[in-house]
Amino acid sequence: MQHYSGFGLLKHSFSHHENWQRTWRNPTPKKKYDVIIIGGGGHGLATAYYLAKEHGITNVAVIEKGYLGGGNTARNTTIVRSNYLWDEAAHLYEHAMKLWEGLSQDLNYNVMFSQRGVLNLGHTLQDMRDIERRVNANRLNGIDGEVLDPQQIKEIVPHMDCSQNTRYPVMGASWQPRGGVARHDAVAWGFARGADSYGVDLIQQTEVTDLIIEDGTITGVKTNRYGDIMADRVGSVVAGNSSVIAKMAGFELPLESHPLQALVSEPIKPILDTVVMSNHVHGYVSQSDKGDLVIGAGIDGYNGYGQRGSYQTIEHTVQAIVELFPIFSRVRMNRQWGGIVDTCPDACPIISKTPVKNLFFNCGWGTGGFKATPGSGNVFAASLAKGEMHPMAEPFSMFRFHNGALIDEHGAAGVAH
Amino acid sequence: MYHIYCPHCAEYREEEEFHAAGQAHLPRPLDPDSCTDEEWGTYLFFRKNPRGIHHELWVHAAGCRKFFNMTRDTQTYEIKEVYKIGEKPSIVAES
Ligand SMILES: Cc1cc2nc3c(=O)[nH]c(=O)nc-3n(C[C@H](O)[C@H](O)[C@H](O)COP(=O)(O)OP(=O)(O)OC[C@H]3O[C@@H](n4cnc5c(N)ncnc54)[C@H](O)[C@@H]3O)c2cc1C
Ligand SMILES: [Zn+2]
Numbered sequence: 001m002q003h004y005s006g007f008g009l010l011k012h013s014f015s016h017h018e019n020w021q022r023t024w025r026n027p028t029p030k031k032k033y034d035v036i037i038i039g040g041g042g043h044g045l046a047t048a049y050y051l052a053k054e055h056g057i058t059n060v061a062v063i064e065k066g067y068l069g070g071g072n073t074a075r076n077t078t079i080v081r082s083n084y085l086w087d088e089a090a091h092l093y094e095h096a097m098k099l100w101e102g103l104s105q106d107l108n109y110n111v112m113f114s115q116r117g118v119l120n121l122g123h124t125l126q127d128m129r130d131i132e133r134r135v136n137a138n139r140l141n142g143i144d145g146e147v148l149d150p151q152q153i154k155e156i157v158p159h160m161d162c163s164q165n166t167r168y169p170v171m172g173a174s175w176q177p178r179g180g181v182a183r184h185d186a187v188a189w190g191f192a193r194g195a196d197s198y199g200v201d202l203i204q205q206t207e208v209t210d211l212i213i214e215d216g217t218i219t220g221v222k223t224n225r226y227g228d229i230m231a232d233r234v235g236s237v238v239a240g241n242s243s244v245i246a247k248m249a250g251f252e253l254p255l256e257s258h259p260l261q262a263l264v265s266e267p268i269k270p271i272l273d274t275v276v277m278s279n280h281v282h283g284y285v286s287q288s289d290k291g292d293l294v295i296g297a298g299i300d301g302y303n304g305y306g307q308r309g310s311y312q313t314i315e316h317t318v319q320a321i322v323e324l325f326p327i328f329s330r331v332r333m334n335r336q337w338g339g340i341v342d343t344c345p346d347a348c349p350i351i352s353k354t355p356v357k358n359l360f361f362n363c364g365w366g367t368g369g370f371k372a373t374p375g376s377g378n379v380f381a382a383s384l385a386k387g388e389m390h391p392m393a394e395p396f397s398m399f400r401f402h403n404g405a406l407i408d409e410h411g412a413a414g415v416a417h
Numbered sequence: 418m419y420h421i422y423c424p425h426c427a428e429y430r431e432e433e434e435f436h437a438a439g440q441a442h443l444p445r446p447l448d449p450d451s452c453t454d455e456e457w458g459t460y461l462f463f464r465k466n467p468r469g470i471h472h473e474l475w476v477h478a479a480g481c482r483k484f485f486n487m488t489r490d491t492q493t494y495e496i497k498e499v500y501k502i503g504e505k506p507s508i509v510a511e512s
Contacts, residue, residue, distance in 0.1 A: 243466035
């Protein structure tokens, strides 16, 4: 693998940047692997990377039906934070946060992780009680957080309407300074390049159409392009399509796949240097390095695999943003799109063994899994390597929906993010 | 945005008047106390979530407030039919 550096950039400028090495190979798959990962989004690629790097398992294939990172990874609004309420979730997302903090160096790939801080606004007394409780819980878990009053918020976001003149005046906020955003494509590409450098085969344009299961144990997958590919262990990391893979395996999941939409404005001069989220008026906004406002909110209520949603959902989102930022009311919107998010009843992921031996699932991240990408891949890789769930993944078993040990994060995850 | 035909009002109305309420035809166990944890958890949480033909419960929330069922394709988003509670769908997925 070619090491990226400032010097390299200079060197390649002499040859007009025409001699850069390809970032990864485009191999034909082998007949058999130690581990097959279904789904080449951020989580799948991170899993492959850590399998190779931390567990020395390099005989690995990632099978992706489209192109790498073209699913929710490419469609999300890139908010990263770890201020979740319950210990299990807080530990998992904070594990990811720590990995984010060294990720560009680790991957030798600039994922543009920018810790510009995340504000979660409160507009009601109950919002404020929940915020106080969550920030206290965060601090006990060693996660940074503060409760701010409207005056302090105003200092951070001078353009936001913190007055009493709004329908739902801002009463306060939680503030996580270490939160922020990262460049979604770079995350997928960085992990892909890293995994490839260890010998992981990235198989694109190849759909898994069925699973090969003998006596309750998975032995491989069927694909539309390369026929059967065998494996000792299989990890399914397909987000919105998880129920489709589960059906191939003969079981159901506690998931529903919904459209989740987002939109960006035309690029404007720098005006917002942090991330603002509100569960109550229901919208969130940040500004990308390119200058566009990145806006999103909640899912469309019906199930949908179409990567598009209904117009009124977008309309409500934009109404909320204009309520918070009247100054944005004349900014024109440029593009709008949707992803397929796999929502789980307790708003927490599923990282789990399944009724089929050697088949593992990592899914249910729903509206908020981008922030977890490195952590999710890290604990899932450890679980696939050992055949036993990593302690941090253990509470996120799919069987919690039978024994009742749910991890109710609706309070911390009420808005899509 | 959908235009949805409410079988109770016998009219097409805009999607905003409706709420999707999840998978249809989920009978509550007759005797919940005698369910195993697995049966009860499955009833509460586990769903078909198909890509393709799906039978769903909808409620005309800002209209007559009555529930009804819908057969819809979750990939193309085409509404195939609506039918009242207690009725059977006329369109079902293969397999
Ligand atoms: C609009 C929107 C905004 C969001 N905003 C945020 C945010 O601000 N912060 C945050 O933390 N999270 C956010 N999320 C959620 C986040 O995007 C996801 O949780 C995360 O990206 C999931 O990553 P993944 O790798 O699991 O899934 P994906 O990136 O979706 O990857 C799954 C891959 O599996 C492939 N696949 C599916 N079926 C098959 C098959 N049969 N064979 C082979 N391959 C298959 C797909 O093509 C896809 O590439 C948002 C999501 C959306 C849609
Ligand atoms: Zn009606």
